Amino acid sequence: MKVAIFSGEIPSSAFIENLITGLSEKTDSDIILFGKKRGSVNYKDNVKIRYFPGSLFEACLFLLVYGLILVFQSPSAFFTVAKLTLESEKHFRKTIETLAKRFIVLSNRPDIFHVQWIKEGHEWLFLKKFGVKVIGSFRGAHIHYSPVANQSLAKRYRQTFPYYDAFHSVSTHLVREAAKYGDLGDKIYRIPGAVPSKMIKTDIEPRSLKPEKILKILSVGRAHWIKGYHFALDACAVLKQRGIKFKYTIVGTNGNEEHLFQVHDLGIAEEVVFAGEVSYQNIPEYFDTTDVFLLPSLNEGIANVVLEAMARGVPVVSTACGGMPEVIKSRENGFLVPVRDSLAIANVLTMLVREDFNLNLIVEAAKKTILENHLLEDQIEAYRQMYFDVFSGKKN
Amino acid sequence: MIVGLVLSKVPGYSETFFRSKIRGLTAKGYKVLVFAGSGERRAFERAKVVKAFPVLSNPFLQILLVFVILGWLLLSCPRRFVSLFIFQKRSGGSTWDALKTIYINGHILPFDLDWIHFGFATMGIGRENVAKALNAKMAVSIRGFDISIYPLKHPGCFNLLWENVDKVHVISDDLERKLRETRFPDWKMIQKITPAIAFENFFQKRECFHNGEERKVRILSVGRLHWKKGYEYALQAMCQLKASNIPFVFSIAGTGSELERLKFAVYQLGLEEEVIFKGKLNHEEVAKEMREADIYLQPSIQEGFCNAVLEAQAAGCFCIVSDAEGLSENVLDGVTGRVFERRDVNAMAEVILDVIRLSSESRAKMVLAAQKRVQNNFSIDEQIRKFEHFYEK
Structure with a gap:
């Protein structure tokens, strides 16, 4: 079985890279990656890489080379896809690029084409004509808000969803949201985010938060409004008003204009640190030196950073957005607060400091949640099962 | 008297x-x-428009053009060329930087001016020595963005400008206070001249007021969809209004980069029935919306003064504004409208309910x-009188 994992970029984001490496450890399937080159990668031998053209010159070259290969392999496929592309594309450059990409994929024909970003899925549904099964992944933004603001995208979802062979979703919440764009039937595979077992910290020191100590709060993620940092910063202002000593570190951004202004305007510039971008390998360091992890997001599939924080033994305060309530049960293995409620965030943090809440139980329960439901090894197995099911035509 | 106004682009029709x-x-x-970087060259309002020399994407052509223009400037106004060069070198920086500065200001140098007036403080960056080279006086107008946002990413960006400026124009007391808190020299002149509107274009005598029974309360906000306008907070306040069973409709006129964010907020807060995004409206359409609205809401987080609030007052809307920067000078709390603390959703909702x-x-x-105050204190005649005073004294 040959599975294509498609995200458009090589290498891709951390969780997709985890999937590729994890799958390649299992020797019974071949993996093929398509996408634009963004950096160097190192995989096992059963992972093949076919880069997409990065310039018009490359596009022309690839068009020729892969076009020739495809003609020899299957003349009918060549003519069908050429006709299809010439009919639908009008713009010269786009036509060349699209043809080149399609020739590359068809001449390396996978059995399963797994599109990681559902927004781009419609561009690959033509593969079904050539016997390739197409799977689309639901991940946060593409289901949560893009089709809400963009009516034509919503329409496209309605038109194309019936054609997918299967969908992968990281949370049940996302399935519910996606179901607004069409009947997903029994094509859904829920496989939540996961962390590698080596990330789980075994020797967790008991923690207690004391009002006289500085409370260290951490968030990780890019500076996008969906991450809800503006609510977290408002919460910080409340903490300061209450006289709570704290330091809030945000990893993943140097602070955009909005956040810098807000921090300045609220008078919390001393307490807030924008740590900038930090490589994936160095994130555990931040987990290991913080008291609390905060996820102020307005929506998430299931935020992997939260799973990582739980694996590292860091108590999590998260908004009850998207799939997060599927991971966190409030006051059992973490804390949930309503979305868009800075006061609720401030109240939980205040409680942790002032009431000397027993966090050791929370942290232990969180670790258990990860071990039971969010181990990368189990996730990889679930993906394999999905691929086999789809490949053999078995329904979920 | 000859005044050279330096702007990033030729003011469009809507920039009153x-x-x-x-x-x-x-x-x-x-x-x-x-003097403008972009926009139509065509003269307007009897003012001559001079455009800056272009910045080309082709580096070879750009260097060629720089030398041609510099050569021409050296021949046509050699003294100004040399003195700007010397001033730039004295301010620090390489010879190449000094030549670049001359090129960037090449469209201004040949003119005899009494005043060179930068429409925004950020326009003065890299042009600090131009007035001296021209033997003209330098004025700078300051907006909220100049003081509150831009320096956060560019600390110290105005030091040289403040050293060289002769007079500063601010649009609110709040901005003057903020400016005084920076490294602005104490002895330099700051004059407040608030924005003004053509009152009669918006004025409407209000006879009946919504009494909350026979139809929905119409709430309006006007302005581009930008985080500094604080619409997300306003939407949360609308959620509370809805919870209080007040039938209302909240219209937002304007477009911008935050449309997706705001539409998602509307969706997540369940306000699809209550909130309307009107898109970008022209002057007449805005005036019409204002005449039909009961309440005008300005939920801004950062706002120098806000012309739209003046217009809404003229149109007879009841204005509810945040206390961001100059807004509480625009609307006097309890006298000409109501003011609430910015970012405070509960306070905003409470004031609206009140x-x-x-x-x-x-x-x-x-x-x-409010109508009286706007008519008397924010008229264009009054504004012009103050500008005359600004340049004369």
């Missing part, structure tokens, strides 16, 4: 602030030149007071 200022000054016999529950008489009284 500069248009009315230029029109007013030329009517008083001033000669006004507009206003809806206010008796028609009390509402009419405040609206009338």
Whole structure:
């Protein structure tokens, strides 16, 4: 079985890279990656890489080379896809690029084409004509808000969803949201985010938060409004008003204009640190030196950073957005607060400091949640099962 | 008197602030030149428009053009060329940087000016020595963005500008206070001239006020969809309003980069029935919306002064604004409208509820007071008079 994992970029984001490496450890399937080159990668031998053209010159070259290969392999496929592309594309450059990409994929024909970003899925549904099964992944933004603001995208979802062979979703919440764009039937595979077992910290020191100590709060993620940092910063202002000593570190951004202004305007510039971008390998360091992890997001599939924080033994305060309530049960293995409620965030943090809440139980329960439901090894197995099911035509 | 106004682009039709200022000054016999980076070259309001030399994407052509222009400037105004070069070198920086500065200001150098006036403080960056080279006086207008946002990413960006400026124009007391808190020299002149509107274009005598029964309360906000406008907070306040069973419709006129964010907020807060995004409206359409609205809401987080609030007051809307920067000078709390603390969703919702529950008489009284105040204190004639004073004294 040959599975294509498609995200458009090589290498891709951390969780997709985890999937590729994890799958390649299992020797019974071949993996093929398509996408634009963004950096160097190192995989096992059963992972093949076919880069997409990065310039018009490359596009022309690839068009020729892969076009020739495809003609020899299957003349009918060549003519069908050429006709299809010439009919639908009008713009010269786009036509060349699209043809080149399609020739590359068809001449390396996978059995399963797994599109990681559902927004781009419609561009690959033509593969079904050539016997390739197409799977689309639901991940946060593409289901949560893009089709809400963009009516034509919503329409496209309605038109194309019936054609997918299967969908992968990281949370049940996302399935519910996606179901607004069409009947997903029994094509859904829920496989939540996961962390590698080596990330789980075994020797967790008991923690207690004391009002006289500085409370260290951490968030990780890019500076996008969906991450809800503006609510977290408002919460910080409340903490300061209450006289709570704290330091809030945000990893993943140097602070955009909005956040810098807000921090300045609220008078919390001393307490807030924008740590900038930090490589994936160095994130555990931040987990290991913080008291609390905060996820102020307005929506998430299931935020992997939260799973990582739980694996590292860091108590999590998260908004009850998207799939997060599927991971966190409030006051059992973490804390949930309503979305868009800075006061609720401030109240939980205040409680942790002032009431000397027993966090050791929370942290232990969180670790258990990860071990039971969010181990990368189990996730990889679930993906394999999905691929086999789809490949053999078995329904979920 | 000859005034050179330096702007990033030629003011569009909708930018009434500069248009009315230029029109007013030329009517008083001033000669006004507009130096702009982009926009149409065509003269307007009897002001001559001079465009900056282009910045090309082809580096070879750019260098060629720089040398041609510099050569021409050296021949046509050698003294200014040399003195700007010397001033730039004295301010620190390489020879190449000094030559670049001369190129960037090449469209200004040949003109004889009494005043060179930067329409925004950020326009003065890299042009700090131009007035000296021209032997002209330098004025700078300051906006909220200049003081509150830009320096956060560019600390110390105005140090050289403040050293060289002769007079500063601010649009609110709040901005003057903020400016004084920076490294602005104490002894330099700051004059407040608030924005102005053509009152009669918006004015409407309000006779009946919504009494909360027979139809939905119409709430309006006008302005581009930008985080600094604080719409997300306003939407959360609307959620509370809805919870209080007040039938209302909240219209937002304007477009911008935050449309997706705001539409998602509307969706997540369940306000699809109550909130309408009107898109970008022209002047007449905005005036019409204002005449039909009961309450005008300005939930900004950062706002220098806000012309739209003046216009809404003229149109007879009851104005509810945040206390961001100059807004609380625009609307006087409890006298010409209501003011709430910025970012405070509960306070905003409470004030809106208060206003809806206010008796028609009390509402009419405040609206009338607002109309009077705007007509008397924010007229274009008054603004021009102050600008004359600004340049003369």
